[in-house]
Amino acid sequence: MANRDSITIDVDQETRTAAKLEKVPMLAAPKPAKRGLKKGIAITDFVLRLGAIAAALSAAATMGTADETLPFFTQFFQFEASYDDLPTFMFFVIAMAIVGGYLVLSLPLSIVTIIRPHAAAPRLALLILDTVALTLATSCAAAATSIVYLAHNGNSSANWMAVCQQFTGFCQGASGAVVSSFVAVVLLMLLVALSACALRRT
Template identity: 45%
Template sequence: MSTSEAGAAATVIPIDDVARHHGAAGKAPVTAAPPPAAAAVPVAAAAPAATTTAPRKIGLPFFRQADRGSRCVALIDFVLRIAAFGPTLAAAIATGTSDETLSVFTQFFQFRARFDDFPALLFFMVANAIAAGYLVLSLPFSFVIVLRPQATGLRLLLLVCDMIMVALLTAAAAAAAAIVDLAHSGNLRANWVAICMQFHGFCQRTSGAVVASFLAVLVFILLVIMAAFAIRKR
C-alpha cells in the first residue's frame, strides 16, 4: 500500500471533538451544592404568643383616685354651710323678736326695750339675715364642687364671698356684743345703768344671738381656710 492510500484511509477526528474530550476528562464532576438548611425558627417567633388584654375599665370622674381628697374637702364644705345656716338664721330671728315691755307701778308708766332702739342690734340682725341667705344660695355651687372638684373658678368665687361674710358678721357680732355687755354691766362713769336686771328676756335673746353669730363666724373662717387650701393644692 502506498503512502497516499494510507493517508486516505486514515480517520479524521475534528479538533473540536478532541478539545471537548480532553476538557471533560480534566474537569471533576461538579456536584450541585445542597440547598441551605432552613434556619431554625424559634417557637416563640413562629407561633405568636396569645396576648390577653385586660378588660378596659371605664373611669367615672366621680370615682377618680386623684380627686378623692379634694372631694372630701368639698363635701365637708357643703356640710359646714348647712351647719352655719342654723346659727345665722337663729341669731336674726332672736334679735328681730327681742321686744320686752316693763311696767313700773302702774300701766301708765312703761319702759320698753326693743332691738331697733339700738342701731348696732339692727345692723346685727340685717347682717345675720344676709349671711343666712348667702349660705342658702351658695349650697348649689358647693354641691357642684363636690361633683367636680377640679372647678377652681367656683372655689375662688366662694372663697371671696366667704371672706366678705366673715368681715360682715365679725363687725356685726362685735358691735352687738358691745351693746349686750353694756346692757349687762352698764357704765358708771357715763351714768348708764344696767338694764338686764329688769329686762331679762331681752338680754337673754340678744346674748344668745351674739353667741350664735360668733359660732357662724368660726364656721366661715373654717370655710375660708379649706377653700384656700384646696385652691393651693390645685
C-alpha cells in the first residue's frame, strides 16, 4: 500500500509540474501545429527572399545597361542618353545593388529560421535589416519614378521636354527597371510582415 501511495503521489507531482511549465511560455514545449505553422512561414520567407533578389538585381542591371545613342546629321555629332547622365538613376543602380546584395547575404539567416522555427534572434535580425532594405528600395524607386515620368511627359512649366519619343529604347529600359524595383518593394513588405507575424507567435 505504501508503494502504491508513493507512486500516486509522484504521478500527481509530475502532473502539477507539467501544468506549471505549460503556464510559462519559455519553458512549455512547443505544440506540433504551432511549430508547423512557423516552419511554413520560414519557408515562405525564403521563397519570397529569392524573388526579391531576382527583382532587385534585375532592376539594377536593367537600369545600369540603359543606354541609347541617336545620330544627328552626321556620325560625329550624336545625342546620347545613359543612366549615368542622371544622379537619380545612379543612386537607383547603387541602392538596388545594395538591396540585392543584402538579400543574398540574408539567405543563411532565412535558412536558420527554417531549421529552428522558434529561434527569435535570427527572425528579429531579419525584421530590422529587411525594414532598412525596404526603406532604401522605396526611396530609390520613388526617385527614379519621378524622373521616368518627366522623361515620358515632360513639364511645360519648367520647360522640360519629354525625351521618350526620341530615346524610346532608353525609356523602355528605365521604365522596366522601375517596375522591377517596385516588385522588390512589395516582396520586402511581405517579408517584413512575415517576420513580424512569426515574432508575434514566438
